[in-house]
Amino acid sequence: MSRRPNVAIVGAGASGAVLAARLTEDADRHVLLLDMGHMPHGEEGFGPALLDARLVPGAQPDHPATTAHSVRLTPERPWQVMRGRVLGGSTTVNGGYFVRARRADFHRWAAAGNPAWNYDAVLPFLRMLETDLDFGPSELHGDQGPMRIRRTRLEHPAAAAFRDAAQQLGFPADPDKNDQAPPGFGPVPSNAIDGVRRNAGLSYLPPEVLARPNLITLSGWQARRVVVEGGRAVGVVAEHGGRRAVVEADSVVLSAGALATPHLLLLSGIGPRADLERVGIPVVCDAPAVGANFSDHPQVVLDWTPRGGLGEPTDSWLGGCLHLSSTGSKPDGAAAPGDLEILQSLVPMAGLVSGAVSVPGAPLSFLVSALTPRPTGRLRIRSADPDTPPDIDYNYLGTADDLCRLRAVVRVTAALLDTPPFAEISSGLREPGKQVLDDDSALNQWIRENLGTTQHTCGTAPMGPADDSRHSAVDQFGRVHGVRGLRVADTSILPDAPQRGPAATAVLIGEFIADAIRRDLRLESI
Missing domain, CATH: 3.30.410.40 (Cholesterol Oxidase; domain 2)
Structure with missing residues (x-):
């Protein structure tokens, strides 16, 4: 793909892999998918240690397919939160738990100014993403989706x-x-099939999809910030092997996960003005909701x-x-x-x-x-240096x-x-x-x-109306308030954590926002 990509996706995890697969179904849309981890081609590329559903690589300290985030669960309880750093993201290193959010979760998110997220509206996407091997096709379940689901x-x-x-x-x-x-x-509904953890990358981006001529993948590239010119995202500064480059694109989607995505927003000058000015980052958009009140279990x-x-x-x-x-x-x-x-x-x-x-x-x-929704956490930037991790308090x-x-x-x-x-x-x-x-x-x-944590972080860039900047950073289609051409598509956008583990909801987010991009939806059309 020699032309400038229409969309640059940062992060090939549970949402980003879905976005890349769905957006490249349109041959005239050119997509670049960038991830700091490895992007294997097929089961052999992952290897048995990442595929064995009897193991949880994310529970293993210093596993090469994970990144550790130092956090505090309480003032007296430091912790290491592990997130996936490989195609499929955390769905490649987690337990394979694939349970939908509850109807009440969707209604709560819809009531927070996101009407497209009510349960009846998202149910078609939930059916579309799955092949339910136990119950088959019905009003509730699908049989044509990439994620194969079987109960333990x-x-x-x-x-x-x-x-x-x-x-x-x-x-x-x-x-x-x-x-x-x-x-x-x-x-437990699970994406573990016959002993194999079929992660979102393996399910949505098998070798034949990765080979599409309108998809370029860059593995081992770490995004450092979004480039914003004239109020519009036009690319990403990324680093590979100590070399930095600007990856240009018509638009950018951040799907790096609920801890890395808000950090990228902050490094890009999108966040609480006082915090950005404190560390010397030029303010692109004063967005007080970024990192302000996240939740986990x-x-x-x-x-x-x-x-x-x-x-x-x-x-x-x-x-x-x-x-x-x-x-x-x-x-x-x-x-x-x-x-x-x-x-x-x-x-x-x-x-x-x-x-x-x-x-x-x-x-x-x-x-x-x-699993009660409790948005008590706070993520704050500590330095303009992208290698300095943010300060993360769960406040459990x-x-x-x-x-x-x-x-x-x-x-x-x-x-x-x-x-x-x-x-x-x-x-x-x-x-x-x-x-x-x-x-x-x-x-x-x-x-x-x-005390520990389920590692179900959500809400670090929550969705909601543009006139409520204290509580919302993006709209219900992931578009960042105040910055054109920039979206967020991962569990960062959920106003709070669902009352179940969020892996299935992360895949849903990828489907939902890919559909919004493909249809060029506007809030007033809902």
Whole structure:
């Protein structure tokens, strides 16, 4: 492709890979896809270590396909958040969990000034992106999309015990967590098929798509800032092997992820004026919402000890999943339906962090999370030097409700392990012990000391009306307010995190914004 690209996409992850695939379906549109990581061609290019759905490369410290971001979950709790640095982004290194956002999430985002995001409007895109291998085509599911979805099998002894324990405690069956039915226990919709994690890159950009004459890929190139001239984005400054160059384009889409994308905006002079002036970056557009209030989901890991060997999982590290409702207060006084999650790991945590499916004698785990939308985080630029990372505070556990929700989900997990189905295969929860479980103050302290995160960051460049710059940086089609020719297309644009993991929603964002670009939609047409 010798001509100047119509669109330069920064980031080949869950949204960027989708954009590149869909936009190049139009032969007259020329697209350049740039990523700091490797862009393999087909399964062989990824290799078995990235494809094995029984492993989670993102849990392995210093994995070459990841980038580590230093953050603070609370003032006393530093953490490393790992994001994918390879074709498919974090869908290449995550657990393969592919659960749709809830209907209430879409309605909440629509009510925040984004009417095109109501559930009924996005459902066709949700169907279009998937091939549901369990339920097939219907009003809810598709059978022609690039993402192949299959639910985890509950045949492993630990998964069967989880199912029976949840039933014994009265939780409803939830066989399809993508159908918006009342939450309960069920298998996990996943893009792991026959033991292979079919990431978004592999699904949307197979070799035949990467070979399209109107698509150019630049791997190993790191974007440094967007070039804006006369109020319009005209390219990207990128670096490769110590050499910097300007990649020119008619328009630019940032799909670098919810931590890297806002940093690029800030480095480009798009962000809170005072913060930009403090570090000496010329202000292109005063955008106070960039990095101001992002959200994620706090998580703790609960280990339990099996009685003897239960065998290795065959297809996925994931077992069953229980969603239940908290009693945390909301403005309307009601609990959010299914805002707590108990996710089962069939591989020991020691194996997930070391890249081994089996670790003899190691405990198995539940990953328990509060999924209530809570935009408490803040990302601030520290330097005009792009090699200086931003300052990232998650500000977890800021209210009594935050701790109340986590206490509730920890206690339900302990109750599950006390049921007869688990007693047959388990000698119980390792910690916290009963004395801590029964004492709110002691359990609060245990949670603080063991706090982690689901790595579901959203909302660092949220969408909303242009006249509400304190709360919105882009419109509902990802167009950056105040800068022509520049869009954001990743989970940065969600006003807050959905009440499920956001991988499926990240792919949806790619589909939705690709459609907007192809149709040249305007807000007034909705």
